[in-house]
Amino acid sequence: MSRRNRFIKACRGQDVDRTPIWLMRQAGRYLQEYRDVRQFHSFLEMCKKPELAVEITLQPVRRFELDAAIIFSDILLPLECMGIGLEFTDGGGPVLRNPLRTARDVERMGELDPEKDLGYVLKALEMTRNELNGTVPLIGFAGAPFTLASYAIEGGGSRNYVETKSMIYAEPASFHRLMEKLTNMVIAYLNAQIRHGAQAVQVFDSWVGCLSANDYKAFVLPHMKKLFASVDPKVPRIHFALGASHMLKLVGSAGADVNSVDWRTPLDEAWKQAGLKKAIQGNLDPALLFGPKEHLVEAARDILKRAANRNGHIFNLGHGIYPGTPVDNVALLIEAVHSGSKRR
Amino acid sequence: MSRRNRFIKACRGQDVDRTPIWLMRQAGRYLQEYRDVRQFHSFLEMCKKPELAVEITLQPVRRFELDAAIIFSDILLPLECMGIGLEFTDGGGPVLRNPLRTARDVERMGELDPEKDLGYVLKALEMTRNELNGTVPLIGFAGAPFTLASYAIEGGGSRNYVETKSMIYAEPASFHRLMEKLTNMVIAYLNAQIRHGAQAVQVFDSWVGCLSANDYKAFVLPHMKKLFASVDPKVPRIHFALGASHMLKLVGSAGADVNSVDWRTPLDEAWKQAGLKKAIQGNLDPALLFGPKEHLVEAARDILKRAANRNGHIFNLGHGIYPGTPVDNVALLIEAVHSGSKRR
Numbered sequence: 001m002s003r004r005n006r007f008i009k010a011c012r013g014q015d016v017d018r019t020p021i022w023l024m025r026q027a028g029r030y031l032q033e034y035r036d037v038r039q040f041h042s043f044l045e046m047c048k049k050p051e052l053a054v055e056i057t058l059q060p061v062r063r064f065e066l067d068a069a070i071i072f073s074d075i076l077l078p079l080e081c082m083g084i085g086l087e088f089t090d091g092g093g094p095v096l097r098n099p100l101r102t103a104r105d106v107e108r109m110g111e112l113d114p115e116k117d118l119g120y121v122l123k124a125l126e127m128t129r130n131e132l133n134g135t136v137p138l139i140g141f142a143g144a145p146f147t148l149a150s151y152a153i154e155g156g157g158s159r160n161y162v163e164t165k166s167m168i169y170a171e172p173a174s175f176h177r178l179m180e181k182l183t184n185m186v187i188a189y190l191n192a193q194i195r196h197g198a199q200a201v202q203v204f205d206s207w208v209g210c211l212s213a214n215d216y217k218a219f220v221l222p223h224m225k226k227l228f229a230s231v232d233p234k235v236p237r238i239h240f241a242l243g244a245s246h247m248l249k250l251v252g253s254a255g256a257d258v259n260s261v262d263w264r265t266p267l268d269e270a271w272k273q274a275g276l277k278k279a280i281q282g283n284l285d286p287a288l289l290f291g292p293k294e295h296l297v298e299a300a301r302d303i304l305k306r307a308a309n310r311n312g313h314i315f316n317l318g319h320g321i322y323p324g325t326p327v328d329n330v331a332l333l334i335e336a337v338h339s340g341s342k343r344r
Numbered sequence: 345m346s347r348r349n350r351f352i353k354a355c356r357g358q359d360v361d362r363t364p365i366w367l368m369r370q371a372g373r374y375l376q377e378y379r380d381v382r383q384f385h386s387f388l389e390m391c392k393k394p395e396l397a398v399e400i401t402l403q404p405v406r407r408f409e410l411d412a413a414i415i416f417s418d419i420l421l422p423l424e425c426m427g428i429g430l431e432f433t434d435g436g437g438p439v440l441r442n443p444l445r446t447a448r449d450v451e452r453m454g455e456l457d458p459e460k461d462l463g464y465v466l467k468a469l470e471m472t473r474n475e476l477n478g479t480v481p482l483i484g485f486a487g488a489p490f491t492l493a494s495y496a497i498e499g500g501g502s503r504n505y506v507e508t509k510s511m512i513y514a515e516p517a518s519f520h521r522l523m524e525k526l527t528n529m530v531i532a533y534l535n536a537q538i539r540h541g542a543q544a545v546q547v548f549d550s551w552v553g554c555l556s557a558n559d560y561k562a563f564v565l566p567h568m569k570k571l572f573a574s575v576d577p578k579v580p581r582i583h584f585a586l587g588a589s590h591m592l593k594l595v596g597s598a599g600a601d602v603n604s605v606d607w608r609t610p611l612d613e614a615w616k617q618a619g620l621k622k623a624i625q626g627n628l629d630p631a632l633l634f635g636p637k638e639h640l641v642e643a644a645r646d647i648l649k650r651a652a653n654r655n656g657h658i659f660n661l662g663h664g665i666y667p668g669t670p671v672d673n674v675a676l677l678i679e680a681v682h683s684g685s686k687r688r
């Protein structure tokens with residue numbers, strides 16, 4: 001077995017020769033070769049020009065023994081197509097110029113035709129598959145409806161999500177309508193990615209941890225269930241919810257094939273709560289990549305020990321790689337995971 | 345029974361006539377009378393001039409049927425005295441000009457003499473006690489060592505706490521030394537507050553939720569245990585850890601008399617995990633105060649139902665009141681809690 005099929009097999013809970021590993025935001029600012037491209041192109045340009053997206057997607061796969069590639073893109077691109085506007089400010093994060101606040105705003109939000117509106121992502125997937133030529137599988141992705149809704153309502157990142165929660169509580173029908181529209185969009189977008197070459201898809205619910213378990217159950221879970229019931233099951237569907245330790249069981253009930261967890265709850269405990277029948281992905285704190293090496297390796301081994309070579313574990317971080325991460329520590333982590341999880 | 349002793353009795357797990365309520369950051373920007381003072385004084389000035397701090401402390405107690413007052417102050421004031429520098433930028437949050445990064449920085453950090461360095465807080469406590477004249481008890485507070493350490497290391501607020509975690513992993517001895525110094529400071533500061541009139545004290549661990557349960561156990565819990573073993577038990581000691589749903593049992597083992605929880609985990613479940621032998625405080629999402637009224641009342645009733653009039657529940661929010669909160673909703677919440685929890 002090799003990098004060719006380890007990741008997909010683990011997603012399916014099948015036998016593997018060692019635990020596969022890929023890293024959220026593995027193509028990013030911590031890599032010199034990424035910064036070399038970034039120097040001459042805006043972030044949005046890098047997302048929108050397939051040849052650039054392909055190059056960046058391949059950078060970490062060339063450099064490291066990763067078991068999967070993930071297409072370089074951004075979860076907010078669909079919102080731009082839906083008329084909410086999108087800019088990336090220097091260091092300040094994304095800004096959405098036309099935030100949604102009222103029922104009318106929600107109704108006015110455009111629809112997305114992935115083939116037409118995000119053809120550049122689909123093209124990049126096709127080209128990357130071609131370049132990868134079967135060496136490692138290619139992952140597509142989308143933002144989860146709640147996380148996209150929070151960006152669309154707040155107009156950017158947020159600390160307390162007061163506008164989002166205000167819509168949830170004051171205008172529950174509008175919020176559900178927004179979630180419905182976004183869910184339909186994500187389903188169509190992910191299925192298009194699968195048609196164009198994605199061999200697995202991940203849904204990023206980065207900000208859903210701001211909700212209570214009860215609000216998650218009432219306002220998010222039904223949409224996530226519909227989402228996972230509607231995305232083509234011929235590829236593994238991965239569900240990542242950050243900061244969701246208080247509702248892992250609910251998150252696990254949404255219907256994904258793989259639950260991806262952050263670093264807060266120990267892996268064995270998180271796996272039990274999210275469901276042992278599903279595969280699990282995670283859960284190293286990305287801050288550990290800043291060193292020291294012995295501590296990083298020790299923490300990786302602890303996760304492997306908790307996974308106990310049980311089928312269905314994909315090693316990953318609990319959040320995307322932070323800028324400034326030392327590159328040699330990334331290589332060390334991958335080596336430690338592979339060498340520390342040999343089955344035969 | 346009345347506002348005079350309901351809160352303290354609940355902290356002690358004793359019989360009360362109805363569930364007491366106070367609100368984190370109840371003296372703040374959402375009040376017109378606060379903004380009237382703020383217009384003429386900087387935030388630091390308001391903390392440092394006892395007559396201003398007293399006035400602001402009393403504002404919400406005058407306006408609402410709250411069961412406790414909490415002294416108006418800021419958790420970062422001791423760091424300023426310890427040489428780390430402190431400024432409040434307009435809207436951008438606190439900035440600490442001399443962040444700690446090395447073992448030498450930690451050693452160089454000054455000590456705090458609460459009577460000398462923070463005499464204005466102690467004076468404000470005395471004056472407020474006098475003004476309150478027994479109507480409601482007065483709460484003192486301090487930041488928890490981890491939260492203060494994260495501010496001191498990062499130089500302000502943070503999203504991912506990479507510098508803090510880097511010190512934890514790369515320089516564990518320095519981090520423990522920093523925690524030790526801060527713990528000793530907090531103990532001395534809280535005991536001074538008690539000597540000068542605080543009838544309960546709360547420790548705010550606002551950012552500790554960024555740590556895994558295992559890191560909390562290794563790097564924070566021993567210091568919290570020492571803290572609660574050393575703060576005078578003649579007054580109730582309250583422990584608030586935000587975003588700590590993944591480690592409520594550990595937090596509950598630190599030794600406080602009251603565990604204060606955010607909104608993520610339902611109250612009955614959080615109480616069970618933090619320990620039924622201790623009192624519990626919480627856990628309404630402060631975003632609910634933005635309305636609508638029916639939903640706010642319903643959510644408050646749900647918490648009361650989960651507490652089931654069991655002795656040892658203090659109603660509170662799961663985080664400080666947000667600026668912009670409608671004042672009449674605060675009054676409504678207090679009324680709903682009192683009327684919905686009458687024991688006889």
